[in-house]
Amino acid sequence: MEKKELLTVKGLEVVFESRFNQIDVLKGVDFSLKENETVGLVGVNGSGKSTFALSLMGLLPRNAKIVNGSININGSDMIINEFEKDSYNRKRHRILVNEGIEKLRGRFITMVTQEAASYLDPLLTVGYQIFESVLFHNKERLIKRIDSREKVDKGALLNYVKLLNSKDYKIADKFLDGNFDEYIREQILNITRRDDLTDEDKKNLILALGRAKLSSVQRFVLSHKGVASRIPGLRYILNQLILEEGYQLAGEILGLMGLDPTILHMFPNQLSGGMLQAVLIASAIVNNPRIIIMDEPASSLDPIAQYKLFNLLSKIKATFNLSLILVAHDISLLTRFADRIAVIEDGAIVEVGDTSSVINNSSNEYTKRLIKSVINI
Amino acid sequence: MRIAAYNLKKTYESGGAAFGHKVRSINDISLKIREGQIVSLVGENGSGKTTLGLILSLLLRPDSGQIFFDVPDWVINRYEIALLKKDLDSMRELGKDYSALNKSKLGLMDIRKKIGVLFQDVASSVDPRQTVYDIIKEPMVVSKYTDEQIHNRMNELKNDVGIDDDILHRYPHELSDGQKQKIGIARALATNPIFLFLDEPTSNLDPINQRIILDILKKINSKTRASMLITTHNIALANYIAGDIMVMFKGETEEKGPTKEVINNPQHPYTKELTSVAARKANYDILYYERPYNSDVKGCVYHRMCPVSFEICGWTIDEVYLDLKKSFGPLDLPNFKLKIEKGKILLYGVNKDQLVKMINLYKNKIRSFYAIKDIKQEDEHLSIELFDYKEVQMHKVGNAEVKCHLFEEDVSTLF
Ligand SMILES: Nc1ncnc2c1ncn2[C@@H]1O[C@H](COP(=O)(O)OP(=O)(O)OP(=O)(O)O)[C@@H](O)[C@H]1O
Ligand SMILES: [Mg+2]
Numbered sequence: 001m002e003k004k005e006l007l008t009v010k011g012l013e014v015v016f017e018s019r020f021n022q023i024d025v026l027k028g029v030d031f032s033l034k035e036n037e038t039v040g041l042v043g044v045n046g047s048g049k050s051t052f053a054l055s056l057m058g059l060l061p062r063n064a065k066i067v068n069g070s071i072n073i074n075g076s077d078m079i080i081n082e083f084e085k086d087s088y089n090r091k092r093h094r095i096l097v098n099e100g101i102e103k104l105r106g107r108f109i110t111m112v113t114q115e116a117a118s119y120l121d122p123l124l125t126v127g128y129q130i131f132e133s134v135l136f137h138n139k140e141r142l143i144k145r146i147d148s149r150e151k152v153d154k155g156a157l158l159n160y161v162k163l164l165n166s167k168d169y170k171i172a173d174k175f176l177d178g179n180f181d182e183y184i185r186e187q188i189l190n191i192t193r194r195d196d197l198t199d200e201d202k203k204n205l206i207l208a209l210g211r212a213k214l215s216s217v218q219r220f221v222l223s224h225k226g227v228a229s230r231i232p233g234l235r236y237i238l239n240q241l242i243l244e245e246g247y248q249l250a251g252e253i254l255g256l257m258g259l260d261p262t263i264l265h266m267f268p269n270q271l272s273g274g275m276l277q278a279v280l281i282a283s284a285i286v287n288n289p290r291i292i293i294m295d296e297p298a299s300s301l302d303p304i305a306q307y308k309l310f311n312l313l314s315k316i317k318a319t320f321n322l323s324l325i326l327v328a329h330d331i332s333l334l335t336r337f338a339d340r341i342a343v344i345e346d347g348a349i350v351e352v353g354d355t356s357s358v359i360n361n362s363s364n365e366y367t368k369r370l371i372k373s374v375i376n377i
Numbered sequence: 378m379r380i381a382a383y384n385l386k387k388t389y390e391s392g393g394a395a396f397g398h399k400v401r402s403i404n405d406i407s408l409k410i411r412e413g414q415i416v417s418l419v420g421e422n423g424s425g426k427t428t429l430g431l432i433l434s435l436l437l438r439p440d441s442g443q444i445f446f447d448v449p450d451w452v453i454n455r456y457e458i459a460l461l462k463k464d465l466d467s468m469r470e471l472g473k474d475y476s477a478l479n480k481s482k483l484g485l486m487d488i489r490k491k492i493g494v495l496f497q498d499v500a501s502s503v504d505p506r507q508t509v510y511d512i513i514k515e516p517m518v519v520s521k522y523t524d525e526q527i528h529n530r531m532n533e534l535k536n537d538v539g540i541d542d543d544i545l546h547r548y549p550h551e552l553s554d555g556q557k558q559k560i561g562i563a564r565a566l567a568t569n570p571i572f573l574f575l576d577e578p579t580s581n582l583d584p585i586n587q588r589i590i591l592d593i594l595k596k597i598n599s600k601t602r603a604s605m606l607i608t609t610h611n612i613a614l615a616n617y618i619a620g621d622i623m624v625m626f627k628g629e630t631e632e633k634g635p636t637k638e639v640i641n642n643p644q645h646p647y648t649k650e651l652t653s654v655a656a657r658k659a660n661y662d663i664l665y666y667e668r669p670y671n672s673d674v675k676g677c678v679y680h681r682m683c684p685v686s687f688e689i690c691g692w693t694i695d696e697v698y699l700d701l702k703k704s705f706g707p708l709d710l711p712n713f714k715l716k717i718e719k720g721k722i723l724l725y726g727v728n729k730d731q732l733v734k735m736i737n738l739y740k741n742k743i744r745s746f747y748a749i750k751d752i753k754q755e756d757e758h759l760s761i762e763l764f765d766y767k768e769v770q771m772h773k774v775g776n777a778e779v780k781c782h783l784f785e786e787d788v789s790t791l792f
Contacts (some may be wrong), residue, residue: 018551044583045555273422299580302421302610307654329583373584377613377656
């Protein structure tokens with residue numbers, strides 16, 4: 001089956017205005033990214049890789065301007081070409097950035113950059129920083145997760161586990177869809193998709209979802225949120241419940257990534273650079289994005305941390321059905337982890353193809369020069 | 378320039394003085410760099426590479442230790458003999474007269490002018506209001522170059538490092554990451570220093586520019602006999618440019634020696650892991666099994682991560698306690714409890730057979746279990762006693778030096 005295209009860029013042109021002149025940085029970039037695909041982006045310094053990444057995110061610096069082209073993310077156009085008449089009644093071309101990108105940013109498409117440590121607050125726990133964006137933009141999700149456990153049909157959980165026992169996964173999937181709400185389903189899936197747990201553990205954890213009980217005060221607070229949020233004592237209980245649920249969610253994400261959940265309550269300075277990078281990725285994943293852009297995610301990490309990070313990326317790519325754009329100078333890492341490689345030269349993509357054909361059989365002189373220059377051990 | 382540094386130590390206060398939390402940055406590092414020698418520093422993030430480089434560049438004062446720059450041979454010889462004999466008085470005497478750390482401000486300035494430094498984060502180490510041209514020019518102004526000299530040197534640098542004319546009049550924030558790094562390199566080279574500390578000179582460079590920069594450094598090195606200390610995360614690059622290598626972990630030297638020998642025949646377990654990863658041979662099934670950095674490490678700094686560590690490597694009672702807790706935790710035993718009391722771990726709700734079974738099952742994965750010396754049944758609990766750990770020493774292996782308990786002579790009796 002043809003995979004769906006999540007991102008299509010055509011003829012993208014970007015200029016920078018500096019004090020003396022205007023620099024054309026992207027000169028007509030064509031690019032595409034399919035579902036669950038990893039594309040590596042390589043090119044010499046200053047060829048426009050970071051500029052391209054920023055324009056996808058709608059985060060270009062103020063002196064940069066998109067002057068032509070189209071960016072389509074999941075079916076919607078992010079750039080609107082407008083023709084307006086100027087005072088001499090001549091047609092003038094104007095480009096607007098669709099406000100839609102604001103909504104997609106952080107949700108559908110997100111970016112993780114190099115300086116992990118500098119984005120994390122040293123005074124907040126790692127776990128808090130993972131679920132922080134949910135807390136601010138989607139608090140409802142946390143409350144609904146608690147709610148869904150309160151109301152879950154225990155008989156249905158038991159029946160679902162029985163279906164898992166009989167290993168009839170197709171029927172189990174159907175049953176999961178038909179009998180549980182979206183939030184309980186999310187929690188069940190977060191358990192079943194873990195590969196560090198035995199089947200027995202998973203079943204126990206699923207059954208435990210139905211046993212998680214709130215105290216009567218907590219239940220009251222939750223069902224009278226409006227009132228509770230106005231009374232300090234009750235507001236405290238509500239906030240506490242929501243925070244706990246946030247940690248719970250963050251723990252699930254770390255578990256799915258194969259990371260040690262004990263780091264949840266630690267502070268950034270207790271973790272290594274590689275772990276911090278992983279935490280940033282967790283905090284991106286918590287919003288279920290479909291595309292993650294990484295601009296040189298590993299160049300400041302030591303070799304072991306680099307390698308672990310890329311292993312982690314390829315693992316979560318499958319678990320979370322992600323598509324990745326990896327900007328990196330380390331071609332040998334990309335060779336291992338990218339499905340396709342795009343080569344950018346002076347603001348235009350000059351070659352794109354399957355990793356092995358680009359690395360081994362490129363006929364493009366620039367690509368060949370890049371690859372030949374790599375210093376191997 | 379020739380450099381000999383001995384027993385350097387540096388501790389940072391973390392979380393502000395109010396927290397009083399000390400973090401060991403480098404601990405007892407000694408390093409000699411001959412004239413014209415290039416040494417590369419490799420090791421994990423936060424292992425102290427930058428701190429060591431800044432100390433050797435006289436930009437940071439160590440808490441203790443001595444650094445000699447270009448002193449007569451007899452000074453070094455005498456200092457090393459005194460060091461062997463642990464003759465602290467002679468060491469202090471020599472240090473007072475010859476160590477750069479005891480020089481007056483002026484004397485220090487003289488040495489400092491001969492040292493070029495590339496900071497890891499170029500953008501934040503320069504004045505953002507200066508143009509690229511002024512940034513590169515600054516060290517030449519400090520060294521009182523004439524306008525003509527500056528003009529000529531600037532042209533040379535532009536050609537050597539590969540900087541386009543149109544970039545010279547931009548500000549740092551108007552550059553790509555790689556362009557910034559090249560500007561930093563040009564600035565470090567500007568006044569023809571005879572010792573260069575380059576912190577990750579090529580981490581943001583593409584393969585073509587990496588090769589260009591390394592080749593320039595090699596050329597400068599053979600032309601001017603400048604010595605260099607280069608940190609890098611790329612073992613292949615270290616192999617390409619540096620005759621000698623030093624592998625660091627958590628502020629200590631784990632292995633040092635000729636690069637070819639260390640890379641082709643690594644001895645320390647950490648070096649082995651580094652080189653196998655660099656050669657893309659490693660295979661991790663557990664992606665991240667890292668112990669967070671908090672308390673001080675006892676014994677060998679690598680013992681917690683080491684796949685072959687054993688009894689004497691430095692296991693403390695807290696570490697064994699945490700590992701027991703982790704392995705019994707998921708079993709959800711009804712009366713299970715763990716306690717530390719009078720230097721022993723007490724275990725409730727488990728019998729000796731269960732514990733021994735657990736230890737044997739996990740011994741090869743959870744290496745701290747090797748430190749368990751004795752298990753006694755006492756009333757309603759088990760009491761666990763540990764082996765003592767030993768401090769680890771440097772050992773000569775071939776032309777390299779390795780800091781690992783595996784090379785201790787009496788170790789064989791333990792197996
Ligand atoms: N804020 C800015 N103002 C003016 N020019 C800029 C600005 N940011 C980048 N540029 C220029 O745009 C071009 C592309 O830069 P970009 O950062 O996209 O390159 P890159 O491919 O990411 O390079 P690198 O590999 O070094 O990170 C470069 O010539 C750079 O100098
Ligand atoms: Mg870039």
